[in-house]
Amino acid sequence: MLSRRALLQGAGAMAVAGAFPALAPNPAGAAPLARVRELGTLRVAVYRDNRPWSWEKDGKLVGIDVDLAKALASKLNLRADVAQITADESVDDDLRNAVWKGGLLGFMPADIMLHIPFDRTFAARNDQVAIIAPYYRETFQFAGRHDDIDCDAPPVQWKGKRLAAELDSIPDFYLIGAFGGALSKDVTHYMSGAEAVNAMIDGKADGVLASRAQIEAVLHERGAGGVARRKMPLPAFTSAGWDIGLAVKENSRTLGDAIEEIMSGMVSSGEMQALFAAHGVTYMAPVAAG
Amino acid sequence: MKGRILRSLGSAAALALVVAGAPLLAQGGTAGPNDADLMNDAASTGDVLTYGMGPQAQRFSTLKQIDTSNVAKLVPAFASSLGGEKQRGQEAQPIVYDGTIYVTGSYSRVFAFDARTGEEKWQYDARLPEAIMPCCDVVNRGAAIYGDKIIFATLDARIVALNRNTGKVVWNKQIADYKEGYSATAAPIIVKGMVITGNSGGEFGVVGAVEARDVNTGELIWHRPVIEGHMGTLRGKDNGITGKTNASWQGDLWKTGGGATWLGGTYDPETNLLFFGTGNPAPWNSHLRPGDNLYTSSTLAIDPDTGLIKWHYQTTPHDGWDFDGVNEFIPFDATIKGKPMKLGAKADRNGYFYILDRTNGKFISASKFVMQTTWADGINPKTGRPNYIEAGRPPAPGTEKGKPVFASPSFLGGKNWMPMAYSHDTGLFYIPSNDWGMDIWNEGIAYKKGAAYLGAGFTIKPIADDHIGVLRAMDPRTGKIMWEYKNKAPLWGGVLTTGGNLVFTGTPEGYLKAFDAKTGQELWKFQTGSGVVGSPVTWEQDGEQYVAVMSGWGGAVPLWGGEVAKSFKDINQGGALWVFKLAK
Known part of the structure; x- marks a missing residue:
């Protein structure tokens, strides 16, 4: 491990100087990483409008994934080219558009794409890419204002309360579909989970079902108090959470290996946790890594 | 008004129209087609001025120089390439006027070709943002012509008016925000000096609408959302809510209810009604949205003067199969049970061919035009509603994981976007249809x-050994199929019928074919080099009858794999206008 990292760093130094003899021991496998170094730029795809991971704030692209992209590029001695990709109907489509083929309208494939579910079944059917380096464990959570709603009550008791969810998401389907649709008339839909959390803080909703990162980031940004989060699992809820990693092209595993090294270094040094904390989100180790 | 006249000063032709209102000659051409010309398009054989060859979109020409006896002698006059690396699906119908053929191409392009030589006069390429996500290829279905303008819609949801002599932009208006998932691919129609358009869009967060704009300026005149609860406008003022809020939707789902009007519409001057079809409701899974979900998967009759809905007919209430109701509603007259009637016909995605009274939307009949409909056992003649087969409805999300439901037609429909034709001579409708089903399951x-989701998986499957595509001749008076032509690959192009007792349509295998309109006998075919998914047209020029069609394989079909893909996997992309006439 250590020696490989040393080798990579050596290659980085050489790349700056414009030569690659350090990679001679494994020339075939080194090609994709070497090409990236030759170009001097790491092109990283992130989702458009995916707060708190990657979104535009006052015209500037910000977020946890954006910071992570910059950190990865910097540790590889490369310039970061962070490109936003509009989500298609499924992540499978996004991998095609952003990583292994490119977009219909000319989106240039990226070297890596962040925020890709790390899941064996999902990875098996997307064999044009390698999904690697899980870096977070995401879950959906229910949060509400202390005074307005009992977060730990059986959900059917929320009937008549104002509930917020992102349109066309598992929280949406759960709230409008579960318990025979008992809560369906109480749900207001928002275009993102962050918007739904904001609606709850603004008093337009009593409770919100959103991802943990969405809840924590918005609470942090708004400095909002008086908000509780449900402690027990939601009955008959379909998602136990999922790991998030990143994708590289199937033939770019050398680049993937280098990134995995960097990411594990960032976790052991505490840099990763700090990067999340800057956005108000508690770093959660992926289950796959445990 | 002052602004409009000042802006028009730049163009002598436009000034002539505004000031004199008479067909004066401008540099290099005539003043161009006016409203009366467009309304007369079905009768005028020397041009093709409207999408559908007439506002009713019957796609019938009285021309008979080319007929069943001589069509075998049809040969290419020329072919014109759309060139470049941009190929993919060419679904356009050509417009022909004053010695020029105007076609739209993939990636929101417009071409003007000399109608005698095929030489390019000009080309316009819309600059498209990289971030648009077209659901179903980068197609465009055609342009409209009016005065000195060629008008078309772009993938980033804009309407662009070009000077028809130069290809220069006259006006360019955003009709919806592509960042919210909106797009536009249909050919606009022009009625009473207004450009009438629908919208396209992905499944979520989009609301279908029909809009009218001033043809000279692009300024919005009226806006009519097609989902109940939404406010319409007329000249900047509120003009009534569509339907009744929450009458057929629960909670706030009507706000994002879908129903995109992505295929445009037809117009009947006799009843002064616009007919627009609406897409499927959102969210996709029907268990999440109890109710009929009006006015999705419907045909709407709209008053062009006010944008108010005069009647509606919903072909698939509470759609659970993605049976968009967007298909064209074609006005026609026929005698039913001894009574002459003003009717309209629609071959729906759901596999049924509907006849309605076009004056009031009343149900007359519905006949199955595909091999199999697993979702319903006929349409109840008393209520006009489907006899649903509930076992054929895809399950609620998260339930019965992995267990497939078989549904036919597939979500690509018994008939998709490709327009049918109606012959005045035979009294038959010629429907480009597909026999296929789908397995659908909760993934x-x-x-x-990047987040966990409850999605559905699909596989589209053939349901016959020898074909998927079928061109069918339907007798609207009896609901009987009079003949059918079977094609190995799915049919995806429009149909033309003529006074020469002919029916023309293209195939993905690359052929433009001609059939005897009465018997279905194949009389002629020509290989265009790529799949034909455009709509053929015919006109007379210098005493000779011409036929033209776009070639270029693409559209939604090649985006889906599985068993069906075997029938088209070897078809190459292309992009060309082909023009034919009789050999001398």
Whole structure:
């Protein structure tokens, strides 16, 4: 491990100087990483409008994934080219558009794409890419204002309360579909989970079902108090959470290996946790890594 | 008004129209077609001025120089390439006027070709943002012509008016925000000096609408959302809510209810009604949205003067199969049970061919035009509603994981976007249809935008050994199929019928074919080099009858794999206008 990292760093130094003899021991496998170094730029795809991971704030692209992209590029001695990709109907489509083929309208494939579910079944059917380096464990959570709603009550008791969810998401389907649709008339839909959390803080909703990162980031940004989060699992809820990693092209595993090294270094040094904390989100180790 | 006249000063032709209102000659051409010319398009044989060859979109020409006896002698006059690396699906119908053929191409392009030589006069390429996500290829279905303008819609949801002599932009208006998932691919129609358009869009967060704009300026005149609860406008003022809020939707789902009007519409001057079809409701899974979900999967009759809905007919209430109701509603007259009637016909995605009274939307009949409909056992003649087969409805998300439901037609429909034709001579409708089904199941592991999701998996499957595509001749008076032509690959192009007792349509295998309109006998075919998914037209020029069609394989079909893909996997992309006439 250590020696490989040393080798990579050596290659980085050489790349700056414009030569690659350090990679001679494994020339075939080194090609994709070497090409990236030759170009001097790491092109990283992130989702458009995916707060708190990657979104535009006052015209500037910000977020946890954006910071992570910059950190990865910097540790590889490369310039970061962070490109936003509009989500298609499924992540499978996004991998095609952003990583292994490119977009219909000319989106240039990226070297890596962040925020890709790390899941064996999902990875098996997307064999044009390698999904690697899980870096977070995401879950959906229910949060509400202390005074307005009992977060730990059986959900059917929320009937008549104002509930917020992102349109066309598992929280949406759960709230409008579960318990025979008992809560369906109480749900207001928002275009993102962050918007739904904001609606709850603004008093337009009593409770919100959103991802943990969405809840924590918005609470942090708004400095909002008086908000509780449900402690027990939601009955008959379909998602136990999922790991998030990143994708590289199937033939770019050398680049993937280098990134995995960097990411594990960032976790052991505490840099990763700090990067999340800057956005108000508690770093959660992926289950796959445990 | 002052602004409009000042802006028009730049163009002598436009000034002539505004000031004199008479067909004066401008540099290099005539003043161009006016409203009366467009309304007369079905009768005028020397041009093709409207999408559908007439506002009713019957796609019938009285021309008979080319007929069943001589069509075998049809040969290419020329072919014009759309060139470049941009190929993919060419679904356009050509417009022909004053010695020029105007076609739209993939990636929101417009071409003007000399109608005698095929030489390019000009080309316009819309600059498209990289971030648009067209659901179903980068197609465009055609342009409209009016005065000195060629008008078309772009993938980033804009309407662009070009000077028809130069290809220069006259006006360019955003009709919706592509960042919210909106797009536009249909050919606009022009009625009473207004450009009338629908909208396209993905499944979520989009609301279908029909809009009218001033043809000279692009300024919005009226806006009519097609989902109940939404406010319409007329000249900047509120003009009534569509339907009744929450009458057929629960909670706030009507706000994002879908119903995109992505195929445009037809117009009947006799009843002064616009007919627009609406897409499927959102969210996709029907268990999440109890109710009929009006006015999705419907045909709407709209008053062009006010944008008010005069009647509606919903072909698939509470759609659970993605049976968009967007298909063209074609006005026609026929005698039913001894009574002459003003009717309209629609071959729906759901596999049924509907006849309605076009004056009031009343149900007359519905006949199955595909091999199999697993979702319904006929349409109840008393209520006009489907006799649903509930076992054929895809299950609620998260339930019965992995267990497939078989549904026919597939979500690509018994008939998709490709327009049918109606012959005045035979009294038959010629329907480009497909016999295919789908397995649909709840995907155990699904992700959307990096997050866990409850998605559905699909596989489209052939249901016959020898074909998927079928061109069918339907007698609207009896609901009987009079003949059918079977094609190995799915049919995806429009149909033309003529006074020469002919029916023309293209195939993905690359052929433009001609059939005897009465018997279905194949009389002629020509290989265009790529799949034909455009709509053929015919006109007379210098005493000779011409036929033209676009070639270029693409559209939604090649985006889907599975068993069906075997029938088209070897078809190459292309992009060309082909023009034919009789050999001398």
